[in-house]
Amino acid sequence: MNRCVIMFAAILSMFAGVVIALPQDASRFFNKSEMMNIGVYYYPEAWPEDQWARDIGNIRKLGLEFVHMGEFAWAFMEPEEGRYSFEWLEKNVRYSAEQGLKVVLCTPTATPPIWLVRAHPEVLMIDSTGRRMNHGSREHACWSVPAYRDYAAKVIAELAKRFGNNPAVWGWQIDNELSHYDKDFCYCSFCQASFRRWLKQRYGSIDRLNRDWGNAFWSQIYQTFDQIDIPNQMELVQQINPHAQMDFQLWFAEDAAAYIRFQAEILRKYSRNQWITTNFMAMHSQIYPPLSGKDLDTMTWTTYPVHGNLNDGPLGFRLGDGAAFSFMHDFMRSINGHQGLMELQPGQVNWGAVNPRPYPGAIHMWIMRSFAAGAEMVCTYRYRQPLYGGELYHNGLVETDGVTPSVGGKEYAEAMKDILLLRRNYRPDLREPAEYAARRTGFLYRIENRWDIDNHKQTERWDTMQHLLKYYKALKSLGCPVDVITEEKDFSRYPFLVAPAYQLVDPALVRRWSDYVQAGGNLMLSCRTGQKDRRGFLWEGPWAAPILDLIGASIPSYDLLPAPYSGTVRAGAKTYPWNVWGESLEPRPGTTPLASYGDQFYSGNAGAVSRKLGKGTVTYIGVDSVGGALEKDLLREAYRSAGRAVRDFDNQFLVDWRDGFWVAANFSEKKQSAPLSEGAKILTGTKDVPPGGVTIWIEP
Numbered sequence: 001m002n003r004c005v006i007m008f009a010a011i012l013s014m015f016a017g018v019v020i021a022l023p024q025d026a027s028r029f030f031n032k033s034e035m036m037n038i039g040v041y042y043y044p045e046a047w048p049e050d051q052w053a054r055d056i057g058n059i060r061k062l063g064l065e066f067v068h069m070g071e072f073a074w075a076f077m078e079p080e081e082g083r084y085s086f087e088w089l090e091k092n093v094r095y096s097a098e099q100g101l102k103v104v105l106c107t108p109t110a111t112p113p114i115w116l117v118r119a120h121p122e123v124l125m126i127d128s129t130g131r132r133m134n135h136g137s138r139e140h141a142c143w144s145v146p147a148y149r150d151y152a153a154k155v156i157a158e159l160a161k162r163f164g165n166n167p168a169v170w171g172w173q174i175d176n177e178l179s180h181y182d183k184d185f186c187y188c189s190f191c192q193a194s195f196r197r198w199l200k201q202r203y204g205s206i207d208r209l210n211r212d213w214g215n216a217f218w219s220q221i222y223q224t225f226d227q228i229d230i231p232n233q234m235e236l237v238q239q240i241n242p243h244a245q246m247d248f249q250l251w252f253a254e255d256a257a258a259y260i261r262f263q264a265e266i267l268r269k270y271s272r273n274q275w276i277t278t279n280f281m282a283m284h285s286q287i288y289p290p291l292s293g294k295d296l297d298t299m300t301w302t303t304y305p306v307h308g309n310l311n312d313g314p315l316g317f318r319l320g321d322g323a324a325f326s327f328m329h330d331f332m333r334s335i336n337g338h339q340g341l342m343e344l345q346p347g348q349v350n351w352g353a354v355n356p357r358p359y360p361g362a363i364h365m366w367i368m369r370s371f372a373a374g375a376e377m378v379c380t381y382r383y384r385q386p387l388y389g390g391e392l393y394h395n396g397l398v399e400t401d402g403v404t405p406s407v408g409g410k411e412y413a414e415a416m417k418d419i420l421l422l423r424r425n426y427r428p429d430l431r432e433p434a435e436y437a438a439r440r441t442g443f444l445y446r447i448e449n450r451w452d453i454d455n456h457k458q459t460e461r462w463d464t465m466q467h468l469l470k471y472y473k474a475l476k477s478l479g480c481p482v483d484v485i486t487e488e489k490d491f492s493r494y495p496f497l498v499a500p501a502y503q504l505v506d507p508a509l510v511r512r513w514s515d516y517v518q519a520g521g522n523l524m525l526s527c528r529t530g531q532k533d534r535r536g537f538l539w540e541g542p543w544a545a546p547i548l549d550l551i552g553a554s555i556p557s558y559d560l561l562p563a564p565y566s567g568t569v570r571a572g573a574k575t576y577p578w579n580v581w582g583e584s585l586e587p588r589p590g591t592t593p594l595a596s597y598g599d600q601f602y603s604g605n606a607g608a609v610s611r612k613l614g615k616g617t618v619t620y621i622g623v624d625s626v627g628g629a630l631e632k633d634l635l636r637e638a639y640r641s642a643g644r645a646v647r648d649f650d651n652q653f654l655v656d657w658r659d660g661f662w663v664a665a666n667f668s669e670k671k672q673s674a675p676l677s678e679g680a681k682i683l684t685g686t687k688d689v690p691p692g693g694v695t696i697w698i699e700p
Contacts, residue, residue: 029170029297030377034423035426035659038379038419039067039101039102039377039380040379041068041069041380041383042055042056042069042384043072044069044088044089044092049091051402053095055383056095058403059383062397062409063413064101065100065416066101066103066377067103068104068106069103069104070089070105071111071176072111072138073108074108074155075111075113077108077158077159081116084155089163090162093168102169104172106174107159107173107263109152112135114135117135117141122147123145123151124140124141125188128234139176140180143255143256143259144191145190146190153266156263156267157270160267163271167273169274173277173279174276175259176279178287179281185286191230192229194251195228195230195248196225199225200225206224220241245455246452252286257292275297276297278296280299280300280301281302282302282324282328283324285447289301289335298339298340298376299332299333300332300339300340302343302381303345304344304345305325306318306349308352308355313652314669315669315692316652317354318362319359319668319669320358320362320366320667323472323476323652324469325369327468327484333374334486340377341375341379342377345358345366345381345408346395346409346412347395351394360407361692364414364418365666365693367415368663369654371419371422371663372658372661374658378415380397382394385398385399397412418683418684421684432481433657435645438495439478439479439481439644440480440495440496441475441480441482441496444485444486444497444502445485446486446487448534450464452504452536453501453528462581467580468501471524471635474628474631474636475635476654477647479647479675481656494521495521497521497522497523499513499523499525499529500525502529502530503529503530503531504532506533507546517613517614518615518616520614522616522617522638522639522642523618524621524635527623527624530546547620551620553620554585554588558582558583558584559583561580561582565579566578566579566626567598567599567600568597569623569625570597574633576629578630581623581624584597585609585622591609592611593606593609594621595608597623608620608622608623619635621634647675649672650672651668653666661696662674662698664689664695665693666694671691673688674688680697680700681700
């Protein structure tokens with residue numbers, strides 16, 4: 001950045017009274033030849049001081065390269081208002097540096113101290129029932145409260161002043177899993193006032209808000225912005241106005257992003273040569289990472305693949321869902337080009353409905369799958385299993401004696417050895433294989449679509465994320481490299497573009513899709529696409545009016561089947577079951593039916609179509625099949641019709657190329673065969689990849 005730009009930014013900062021967070025090239029923190037760094041959370045404040053040096057030394061003996069500290073330690077950093085205590089943290093940073101470990105420090109704002117919340121109870125969030133939360137947990141403060149931000153700013157500034165120039169400190173994490181967890185939203189008076197200000201800025205006039213919220217319905221007309229309350233189902237006899245709810249969700253996400261930006265600006269004022277991130281939660285629908293893409297240097301997130309959830313196959317509850325795991329990597333990576341896992345499961349956890357042991361090798365597999373998906377760091381929560389508190393059944397990298405490596409500790413050490421092996425075999429001159437690149441796919445995702453559908457599902461059998469993952473799994477089983485992208489990205493970079501259940505559209509987006517196809521792109525859309533405008537209004541015209549010319553068909557009706565009923569749909573010689581959502585399509589001349597319904601009173605009607613448009617193709621799949629086999633077969637045909645060779649992997653067998661290395665990770669219950677070519681050199685693993693196994697190889 002040149003001197004004039006910096007001076008101009010500084011002048012603007014003085015006039016605005018804030019520090020402008022200047023962008024930096026995060027590549028300098030993550031050397032490509034290092035492949036990936038692996039680290040661990042450590043809580044010195046929870047353990048006797050005479051064990052600190054021993055624990056940090058043992059972290060290094062496992063081969064790990066960085067240590068993460070401080071996100072829950074506000075009561076230790078500021079035991080009394082205005083009295084700061086960082087000596088204990090400085091000592092642990094020094095121990096880490098002596099061991100050659102890099103340090104990630106955190107702002108402690110997830111856990112305000114008791115003195116703060118007792119002196120200022122207004123900082124505590126209020127849930128949808130009107131109850132004010134209390135001290136004794138985490139994320140119980142409301143970041144919209146000015147007093148809370150004032151206290152947060154002070155402790156962050158003192159922390160950054162103390163460590164911002166410390167060469168041992170590699171980076172910063174803001175807060176921790178910013179959210180209010182299953183409480184979702186805060187309904188306090190400060191949020192109420194902030195939401196009203198946001199609405200006034202967004203709409204300008206109350207008449208425009210009344211129009212765009214459809215307030216003529218049920219006589220919901222407002223006269224002033226001050227009359228508007230946060231939409232709260234607990235206070236309403238009937239359902240929430242979906243347009244008001246959508247705006248509230250957007251305000252909440254933007255307010256959270258502003259809070260992240262607020263902390264990043266303070267850190268950048270005092271820190272030098274250190275990156276900044278925050279750890280988002282996987283698949284969380286209320287906080288939206290792309291809103292922070294320009295404020296953070298790298299995008300990190302947390303994931304616990306095994307906590308009693310039933311994933312694909314009989315071993316899914318021990319191996320996790322490879323598609324969901326990889327979807328988040330592909331999403332976070334595309335935001336600003338840098339991503340990693342800040343919190344990855346080390347073993348059994350304590351907070352699931354059921355907390356089974358991961359399958360042997362699964363932890364190692366998750367780490368190496370993260371490498372394959374482009375992660376530049378992986379960190380696990382935590383080093384030592386706690387002996388007290390709310391997480392005392394949560395495994396660490398050592399057993400409860402504090403020194404003996406656990407199963408997870410051994411698998412993290414194994415992964416670190418693999419990374420060292422990859423570093424020795426790294427060749428920067430290698431380029432992505434042409435056949436692999438030829439099927440690169442952009443997967444279009446917009447949080448407002450997810451909100452709108454989830455707020456008005458129309459059938460209890462619908463699951464938006466599972467619908468998206470059905471398409472994502474199909475793509476990965478075809479061997480496609482995928483970037484999960486937002487609309488701001490350049491579609492032309494991708495030979496294929498998939499946009500499932502893209503419910504909210506405008507004419508500009510439809511024109512972009514049409515231009516993309518005309519230029520040679522291959523667009524694939526699914527049911528529930530184009531039904532509404534960006535406000536969430538149905539179109540005054542034919543159903544899904546803006547996309548009909550694009551897909552070359554009309555959509556006169558759709559059907560939903562209640563449990564336990566299912567219908568059938570035929571494509572080629574195969575018949576597939578469906579039950580959640582099925583659209584009857586009427587193809588226009590030049591549009592080819594791909595699938596038709598096999599029963600119900602609309603038997604024979606098309607359920608999927610395809611057409612050529614300019615140099616490219618458009619495929620529309622209007623039915624949601626059980627299990628996704630139909631979607632996979634139709635996507636395969638779209639790639640083959642475009643002249644692109646595809647693979648045929650199991651849905652839970654993931655194979656990708658990164659920096660010269662092929663990596664196969666087996667999340668399925670069956671042994672899978674790695675697609676090695678003749679002369680390939682296996683670096684780790686075997687050709688037959690067992691459940692929970694990983695194989696890495698180099699092609700000749």
